[in-house]
């Protein structure tokens with residue numbers, strides 16, 4: 001957790017501007033022109049293959065040049081440092097992370113170090129990285145290294161819902177998993193005494209936005225997934241994109257993270273989980289948190305049923321582990337409870353032993369609930385990342 005200047009202060013952090021809608025990418029030049037004259041676009045080869053023409057045209061419309069640099073899968077310390085060099089060599093004044101959460105986080109971290117402005121342009125609603133003032137740093141293999149905190153948020157977060165509608169369904173499902181955790185963690189942080197990620201106690205606004213994200217998702221997640229499967233933009237999809245991107249982003253940063261994301265970070269220590277998306281691992285963390293905090297049985301069971309329908313994993317087996325993998329589960333629990341992890345924002349002390357028990361408990365509860373409610377296990381997806 002970040003350090004704070006005073007325990008009595010509350011904080012709300014947000015991007016300077018958030019733009020969402022069908023065709024928003026065509027307006028990118030107009031928004032970037034307000035930030036700089038020499039942008040650097042960071043995008044992996046797949047993303048750039050899909051959007052290079054549209055981005056080049058959008059920038060040309062406001063007489064901005066298009067310069068793009070490639071990106072590997074994770075925001076590693078080396079990837080960030082190499083972007084800083086590219087910024088300096090090219091004299092860039094604004095960096096744009098175009099793609100998934102790790103691309104965006106690398107753009108933020110390098111823009112901060114190079115002291116230029118930065119913008120997030122996600123190509124899926126797969127995580128709540130785009131709006132926040134922090135970056136999650138991983139190893140090249142996808143193991144969690146650290147959170148890096150910056151004194152300001154992106155100058156712009158822009159998301160085109162037509163692009164989201166044409167991205168794989170599993171990306172939206174992952175974003176829903178990430179965003180559902182936001183309320184569970186903000187609620188726990190509010191009950192406790194720890195700071196939110198923004199470096200102060202949660203504002204009422206931060207907590208309320210986290211809850212709004214949860215309410216929108218329970219109402220709209222399933223029809224939004226249908227919309228993406230059909231590659232169409234509907235009001236339900238617009239609502240879920242806002243919940244996953246803006247509300248979850250503001251909600252986790254100013255409402256607080258707790259056990260779910262700490263358990264996610266612990267899970268990244270198990271190589272079996274490296275093919276899973278961030279949101280898939282977070283969902284196991286959410287369920288384990290509900291069990292750990294002794295949430296009402298009906299709430300736990302409804303959460304399992306709903307996230308099963310969304311297509312998210314709820315058992316250790318579905319993330320490549322098994323309740324018998326005692327050593328690996330203990331290693332995950334140790335990593336989730338190291339000093340400084342957000343699990344210590346829970347309103348009671350949490351030990352690695354409690355996390356082991358909660359993780360093992362997910363298997364039996366989820367299997368029973370699905371069987372009682374006639375729900376098949378979700379089709380699981382591999383690939384992606386934060």
Ligand SMILES: [Zn+2]
Pocket residue numbers: 127128178261278282
């Ligand atoms: Zn997350």
